[in-house]
Structures are given as C-alpha cells and as structure tokens.
Amino acid sequence: MLSHGAALLCALLAPFGAVNAAPQIGLPIPKGYSGEAQKLANPTYGPIPGESNVYNYYWGTDRPFPGNITDPIFPSETGPPGADDALWQDLLAAGWLMFEFYQQGVERFTEREFVKADMPKHTYRRIQEIRNNAAGHIRIFQNQISPTSIKPGPCKYAFPFKDPVSFLALLTILEISSMTSLTGLVQQPVLGASKSALLAIAEVEARHEAWALMDLWDEDPFGGPSETLFPYANEILESTATFIVPGSCPKENPEFPQRHALHGKKKLPPLAAAKDTESLIPGSVVTFEFPDPKNQPSFLTSKRIKTQYYAVFFHGALTVNIPIDTSAWPKKRIRVMVPEAFETKGVVVVVISDRPDAETRDSLVTGPAILLQQPRGLEQVLWHPGKE
Numbered sequence: 001m002l003s004h005g006a007a008l009l010c011a012l013l014a015p016f017g018a019v020n021a022a023p024q025i026g027l028p029i030p031k032g033y034s035g036e037a038q039k040l041a042n043p044t045y046g047p048i049p050g051e052s053n054v055y056n057y058y059w060g061t062d063r064p065f066p067g068n069i070t071d072p073i074f075p076s077e078t079g080p081p082g083a084d085d086a087l088w089q090d091l092l093a094a095g096w097l098m099f100e101f102y103q104q105g106v107e108r109f110t111e112r113e114f115v116k117a118d119m120p121k122h123t124y125r126r127i128q129e130i131r132n133n134a135a136g137h138i139r140i141f142q143n144q145i146s147p148t149s150i151k152p153g154p155c156k157y158a159f160p161f162k163d164p165v166s167f168l169a170l171l172t173i174l175e176i177s178s179m180t181s182l183t184g185l186v187q188q189p190v191l192g193a194s195k196s197a198l199l200a201i202a203e204v205e206a207r208h209e210a211w212a213l214m215d216l217w218d219e220d221p222f223g224g225p226s227e228t229l230f231p232y233a234n235e236i237l238e239s240t241a242t243f244i245v246p247g248s249c250p251k252e253n254p255e256f257p258q259r260h261a262l263h264g265k266k267k268l269p270p271l272a273a274a275k276d277t278e279s280l281i282p283g284s285v286v287t288f289e290f291p292d293p294k295n296q297p298s299f300l301t302s303k304r305i306k307t308q309y310y311a312v313f314f315h316g317a318l319t320v321n322i323p324i325d326t327s328a329w330p331k332k333r334i335r336v337m338v339p340e341a342f343e344t345k346g347v348v349v350v351v352i353s354d355r356p357d358a359e360t361r362d363s364l365v366t367g368p369a370i371l372l373q374q375p376r377g378l379e380q381v382l383w384h385p386g387k388e
C-alpha cells in the first residue's frame with residue numbers, strides 16, 4: 001500500500017522534477033529560481049504605470065519596482081507566442097539596460113557632486129525621475145509580451161562613465177540613440193497598437209533629451225524639423241549591447257537583439273569615429289575605425305570586378321552617399337567628410353554599404369556609428385573624461 005502510494009507520488013512529480021516548490025502562477029519554472037518574479041506575470045501586480053507615482057516621484061536610492069525583481073518571468077500559459085513578442089523582448093532587454101544605467105547613476109553620485117560639476121541643483125532629482133520612468137518602461141514592456149513567452153531579466157552592465165559629467169554625456173547619447181532606434185523599430189510591429197506604444201515611448205525619450213540639452217548643456221533643446229530616420233533599428237540596439245558584461249545575462253533570456261527576419265543573421269563589424277577626432281560637425285573630415293579586432297569588415301578588391309562602397313549618412317529624412325576608396329584596404333580605417341549640407345542639429349548616423357542608400361540590410365558592411373551634433377563635442381567628454 002505504502003509503496004503503491006509512493007510510486008503514484010513519484011509518477012505525479014516526475015514531469016515536474018526540475019521544478020521549484022515556491023509559489024508560482026501557471027506553468028512550472030526552471031530550477032534555481034525562487035518564483036517571486038512569476039507574480040509579475042499578472043499585469044495588475046504591483047504599482048501600475050499611469051496610476052502609480054513610483055514611476056515618477058520616488059526619491060530613494062534602492063531599486064524601485066519592478067527593478068528589484070530581476071529573475072526572468074517565465075511563460076505562465078502554453079500556446080503560440082504573440083505576434084510582436086520578439087520585438088517587445090528586445091525592447092524589454094533595452095529597457096533593462098537604460099534602467100540599470102540610471103540606477104547606477106543614482107547609486108554612484110549625489111546631488112552635491114552634480115552641483116560641483118556645474119550642473120543645476122535638481123539634476124540628481126531628474127536622474128531619479130528618469131530612472132523611475134525607465135522602471136515604468138520595464139513594467140510596460142513586460143506587460144506587452146504575451147503570457148506564452150519569456151519576459152527577459154536584466155544582465156550586468158559596465159558603462160564607460162567616470163564622473164558626473166561623463167555620466168551625463170552618456171545619458172545624452174543613450175537617449176538620442178533610443179529615439180533614433182525607435183524611428184526604425186516602428187516599422188516592425190504587426191499590431192497597430194504596438195506601433196502606438198512604441199511612439200509613446202519615443203516621445204518620453206524626446207522629453208528626456210530636450211531636458212538634457214536645455215538644462216544640462218545650456219543648448220537649444222530642439223533638434224531640427226525631423227528626427228533622423230534610420231531603418232536598421234536592431235543595429236543600434238546591437239551597438240548598445242557592448243555595455244553588457246559578457247556571459248552575465250540569465251541563460252534563459254533570448255539573444256539580444258534577436259535575429260528575426262528584419263535583422264540579419266550576421267553580426268556586423270562595429271564602426272566608430274577614431275578617438276583623436278577633433279570634430280564631427282558637417283564638413284569635417286572624420287577617420288572611421290573598426291574597433292572590434294575579432295569582427296573586421298571585408299571589402300572585395302579584385303582587378304576585374306570593382307565593388308564600389310559608400311559611406312551612407314542619414315540625417316533627418318535625408319540620405320547621402322559618399323563613395324569611398326577601399327582599394328588600399330586593409331589600412332583599418334577610412335577617411336570621409338560628414339556631408340557639408342547637413343544642419344548642425346540632432347544626430348547623424350553613418351554606415352558603410354555596398355549599395356547607395358544602404359537599401360537592404362544585406363548591403364550593410366558595418367554597423368552604424370552615431371555622430372552627435374548637439375551639444376557639440378560631447379563624444380570627446382566620454383573619450384577623454386576630465387579634459388575640457
């Protein structure tokens with residue numbers, strides 16, 4: 001009798017052998033997770049964005065909800081994934097990166113340190129408020145992913161700031177990068193409601209950026225009549241992945257960014273202006289390098305077939321192609337002038353392509369480099385912190 005009961009119990013438990021005993025909603029979760037994060041599978045659990053001021057006016061240094069619950073949220077229902085799940089998983093991974101950036105700033109600096117760096121007294125509070133908005137983005141993105149897909153958790157991140165000013169410089173670059181990537185990401189959703197949700201997030205990033213330009217850098221807050229349209233949004237997400245400490249992500253997370261149909265299978269060689277660049281403004285001749293020694297571009301050079309390569313510059317709604325000479329390759333760098341015709345506003349995005357206008361993702365030879373026009377010279381603050 002006893003052994004019969006034990007066998008039945010074993011049979012019942014067998015399919016769930018790798019499962020934790022902790023409370024959970026819906027389906028079993030992998031071993032090693034407490035199950036705490038599974039409560040977040042319910043979109044009404046915890047403070048709700050749009051209702052709760054935790055996403056606005058929380059002035060603590062501790063990680064606010066849902067940033068204090070860092071396990072992935074495992075699927076709570078079985079079935080096919082939602083139409084836009086992969087996109088929202090990418091957005092959630094990017095949202096974690098932004099949240100962690102601001103959270104690190106909140107933990108690392110004080111109100112006084114920003115004042116000592118000649119920034120307004122309320123700078124620290126604004127950083128906290130943007131951190132809170134970023135926590136709200138995480139919650140919104142978690143809720144956009146359907147219950148049949150995993151909602152990724154955060155990784156560890158290493159950001160190259162050394163002091164308050166280089167932190168604020170990176171903030172300005174990250175905000176404008178997310179605005180630019182969102183102009184391309186809105187092409188991807190299947191559902192119209194997802195497109196509206198992306199636009200709503202882009203508008204929040206634009207407010208953050210306008211605040212930074214006006215209040216931190218004493219600049220004109222506007223960036224010209226159109227933000228830069230760049231179609232290959234995942235390539236910008238890919239460039240932010242350099243801040244992720246390798247191997248630090250939950251192993252169940254999907255790859256970031258995911259290589260779905262709109263993103264090529266091949267990881268493109270990164271492109272960046274050389275560190276000794278004096279100026280990135282229109283009309284400057286800039287040396288571009290390929291900073292990843294393990295992922296260098298290859299240019300076809302043969303006497304018989306000559307492939308023409310272009311530096312393709314995107315600014316506002318414009319695209320400008322500048323033919324480049326790659327015959328002397330490999331010299332590991334390319335010199336090219338930022339189109340003189342561009343206004344000194346917003347950002348310029350540049351890629352190397354073998355097709356004018358970089359018409360298809362397959363025509364990209366490198367990933368994008370982002371050349372910030374406002375405030376002028378901010379990249380130098382990051383490259384050479386402490387130097388005026």
Ligand SMILES: *[C@@H]1O[C@H](CO)[C@@H](O)[C@H](O)[C@H]1NC(C)=O
Pocket residue numbers: 036054063064065068069
């Ligand atoms: C997370 O933070 C919220 C407040 O923002 C708090 O109510 C909750 O108990 C915290 N959860 C954990 C697991 O620390």
